[in-house]
Amino acid sequence: MDILHNLAFGFEHALTWQNLLFCAIGCTVGTLVGLLPGLGPLATISILLPLTYSIPTTGALIMLAGIYYGAQYGDSVSAITMKIPHASSIVACIDGYQMTLKGKTGLALFTAGVSSFIGGTVAIVVLAFFAPLLGEVAFLFGPADYCALMLVGFVCVSFVTTGSLLQGLAMCLIGVLLGQVGTDVNSGVQRYTMDFPFLAEGIGLVSIALGCFGIAEITKNLDNKDERTPFNGKINLIPTWREFKRIIPSALRGSAVGSFLGILPGGGPVIAQFAAYAVDKKLSKYKDEIGTGAIEGVAGQAAADEAAARTSFIPLMSIGIPENAVMALMMAAFIIKGIQPGPNMIAGHPELFWGLVASMWVGNCFLLLLNVPLVRYWLSVFKIPYAVLFPSILFFCCIGTFSVNNNLDDIFITAVFGFTGYVFLRLDLDPAPLMLGFILGPMLEENFRRALLISRGSFDIFVTRPISATLLGLIGIFVLWQLTAFILQARNAAGAHRMPEVKAAPLEG
């Protein structure tokens, strides 16, 4: 009953006119920007972050959360209609686009909308139950455990986002090193500032985010010269009852998978979508149709996507450790607003926490109301030529960077990171782990130094504490598994090279 009481308290805060408005604005703007080619949730949040500076804290966070799941939804719309694979909605391209080819765009969009709603609702229940519980567990964590948890996050995010542990870890570590720039809190020494006064407080998060995600993405799109064909098909949204019945079981399965995977470190929408899709392929009544444009192929992954997007708030709000790059950016937004996410947040700012949880459901309704009937108007965004679009995105990057400190020098830093981000892209290095490393870097150092101070310089503390020993053990198993997989693969490849030679020899004889 406590939970119902808390939720009612949350709705009291979420349903004020002001917060309703912020939620609606966030969802709408997020969807619009998320629809644009090449701009996934990370880029959308970084570009729109400055909009929230002049808004009261609860409203700002509600709006940011709205932007996040709005962008997530907009992303899946562009995947279904145009097959533009963003980072966050690759799976929607498979069956969703097949449905578009069959002329069932409307049904696919309706399925995605309704499934997202179901997924989001399930996830909010999970969030309301588990976040306070996990928050109590978080009080058991010592500095060594926090270090281990962050390392688990690094390893998981590296593997999930880039598929290559080595490259992802490299990006995480580069992020950690970038986080070292500025004044060291313990000794007051200025590190890597090159005597520039504006670097004394560290590199601005917005500069890195906008450089790596905004500017680098724009330039990549400019380099890919392929023309986008605007979508002009007709849309018939309302499904038959038989079709509607097929959505529900798949969406519920997806919600469960998504809610669970969203909580795990490194988890989040991308991996949840793939898992839900795989589960549907095994369990669905219509599993033979999946891959050729089946409703289940869209419903399961859309539900998992929304569910994971919401439950990934749990580790951030209850332990204070973001588990993926989007949440790292959210954490930065919390801190900009003067809120330290962590076990004390729920007790210290209950109106904020429960208001945010309740607003997620309100946002869910907004998305359903705004998107399902209005989706045909959203699609006209695709008709804006890129020559108009990209100067506008550049403009938002400039204004966004400037308004953090009202300082034009920051724009030069953004330019530097735009170039760095472009080099990363060309070298096929994903900047998402860098973001996480950058935000967790200072926390990692702080906890690492504290742990060693407690143990008087001995590394035993990392293996004698049960929580950190377990977490580090998991990392060890994972790295070993990766190593064996790589060696086996290399051996198989070598074997495959040798095979033709063996075959060729008798022919000569």
Place this chain on the structure above:
Amino acid sequence: MNDRNLVRGLFIAAISLVFGIGALRYPIGNFERAGPGLFPLMVSCLLLLIGVVSVVRSRFVERVPLAFNPKNIAIVLASLCGFALVSEHVNMIAGIVFMVFCASFAGTGEYSVVRNLKVAAGLVAVALAFQKLLGFNLPLY
């Protein structure tokens, strides 16, 4: 040299060296009382290890050519820096106009002065709305 995997490894190693050598300039301390240089030094060593492994690994996997098109990124960066400089010395409206006209050189479409004027006018209107309605402190004029 035109191998993306190799360049990637070298790039990672180079970054680790920049930060690692930089860290040596600060007091290192010991594990019990860590100095400001200890943590970055450890992270740089780890990164250097990853860089070296990447370089070694690139010898065993197939080569991927490196595609790098300097034109568009140069134009985008020039328009950003131009925006900052013009805003600082003239005002931000001039900066926005400069940025739109400069950025339009990128991409493939034909260059249209009329379209640029329209886009610039629209963005100036947005900036004015930010200033008046959202309370942004923009030095527009």
